[in-house]
Amino acid sequence: MKTLLTTLAVSTALVVPAFAQEAGSRDARGQLDFEGRYIVSVQDADMVSSAYVNGMLGPREGSDTLAVIPLVGDPRDWQAAEVFASNSVAGPPAAVEITPDGRFAFVVETFTPRPDNDEEHGFGDKSIGSTLTVVSLADPANPEVLQTLTVGDRPIAVSANATGNILAVSYSIEGGSGGETPMQLFRIGEDGSLSDPVSPAIEGYALGEDNIMDMDWHPDQSVIVWINQFDNTMQFARVGEDLSVAPFGNTVDIDRAPYRVLFTPDGNHAVTNALYWGPDIAGFWIEAPRGQVLTVRMNAEVGDDGTVRHALIDRVMTGVSPEGLAVSPDGRWVVTTNLERSYLPYDDPRITWYSSVTLAALDQETGDLTEIGTFTYDGVLPEAAVFDNSGKYLAVANFDHFDDRREGSSIDFWRIQTDPLDAGNTQLIKTEHSVPVARGAHSMAIAR
DSSP states (O other): OHHHHHHHHHHHHHHHHHHHHHHHHSOTTOSOOOOSSEEEEEEOTTOOTTHHHHOBOOOOOSOOEEEEEEOOSOGGGOOOEEEEOOOOSSSOSOSEEEOTTSSEEEEEOSBOOOSSOOTTOBGGGSOBOOEEEEEEOSSTTSOEEEEEEEOSSSEEEEEEOTTSSEEEEEEOTTSSGGGTOSEEEEEBOTTSOBOOOBOOOOTTOOTTTOOEEEEEEOSSSSEEEEEETTTTEEEEEEEOTTOOEEEEEEEEEOOSSEEEEEEOTTSSEEEEEEOOOOTTSTTTTTTOOEEEEEEEEEEEEEOTTSOEEEEEEEEEEEEESOOEEEEOTTSOEEEEEEOTTTTSOTTOTTOOSOEEEEEEEEOTTTOOEEEEEEEEESOBOOOEEEEOTTSSEEEEEEOBOSSTTSOSEEEEEEEEEEETTEEEEEEEEEEEEEEEESSOEEEEEEEO
16 A cells, blocks of 8 residues: 555656646637737727617717727737717717728718716717818727728728728718718728718618618629618619619618628628517517517529519527627638627616627528527627637627726627537637727727
C-alpha cells in the first residue's frame, strides 16, 4: 500500500505541472474566430429604451455616433472608433449601410438630436430629421465624415446596390417628404459623394397611404425588393439605368407589421420578419405575441409571355418583437433579434428581464425554414445582428444594460455550436466577447 501511494503521489506530481503548462499555453481567447474586416454600428444617445413606453427620454449619454470595430488581432483587444453621425433608433434597424467594398458608410437621421440633456424632455420634443451623412472608412480606426446632405423628411432606411454605385433611401409617410415620395435614389461617386436625388414614380404605390419600411438590392441583378408597413406586402421592382423603378410580378401578402427584408445570398428568395404590432394590440406593441420570419421566392413561376409570380414559401415562429434580421453569407442560417419586453420601465410588471435571439435553418434552394430555437440573454432592446463571413458567428447590437451603472451599449459576439456527439442539438451561445460602444446601438453592417 505504501508503495502504491508513493507511486500515485509521484504520478500526480508529474501530471499537475504538465497540466498547468498546457493550460497556460492555451489560446485564452476561447472559441471566437469571427471572420470579416470590420463591423459598423450606429448609436442613438438621445433616449433610454423605456421612452417608447412612457415618452420620457431620460438622461443623455454623450452624442450620436457611428462606430467602427476593426476585426484584427486578439478579440479581447477589439475596440470601437467612433465619430459623430446623427441617427435615431425610432425606426427600423436599417439606418446605416456600407458600400460592398467597405469604403463608405451612409447614415440616415430619422429624428434630430435632442435639444439638451434635460431629463424632462419627452419623445415628442424631438424634431423630424432630414440629414444623410457620408463617412469614409478608408482607415477603419479613424472614420471620417465626408459629406452631410439635407434630404427628405424622416428617412427611415438606407440600402446600397451590389455594385456600390446606387443608394436607395426610403421615407416615412409621417415625415412630410415621405408623403410626396416613398423612395429616393442617389448615384454614389468614386469618392463616396452622392448625386442629387432622383424621386422615381412607382406604379401602383399610394402616396400618403403606403410606407416602404425597408428595402434590399438583389446580389446580381438591378432589382430591389421592399416591404410595405401598412398593407403587409412585399414588392419586387427593376431599377433602370435612368433610376426609374418598375415593379414586376405580383404583390405578395406577408405577415403583419413587416420590419426588415433581405435577399438570400443566391438572390432566389427574400426573407422578412413580422412583428405583429398594431392598434388592436395592448400598447400597440407592448403585449404583442411571438413574431415570425418568412421566405418569399422571387420568380416562383414564369409564364410563356414572360409574366412572373412570386410566392410565399415558409414561415417559423420567433421571439416577441423580432426587429432585427440577418442571413448568413452561406445562406444556411437566419437570425432575428427579439426585443421581448426588455425596454419597459423597471416598475412596469410586464417587463421581461431578458431579450432573445431566434435561430432558424434555411434551405437556400427551396426557401424552407426550420426553427432551431429562441435563446434568451441578459440585455436590452437588441435591434440588429450581422453574421461573420464563415456563418458560424454572430454580432448582436445590445442597446443598453439592465445595470444602470454600466455606461454605453455593446456589440456582443455569439457562436453557433452543434454538439459533436448529437448532430440534432444546435445551440446559439452568447460568448464572453463584447465591445463597448456609445449607448443606443441599433443598426449594423459588416465589411466582408
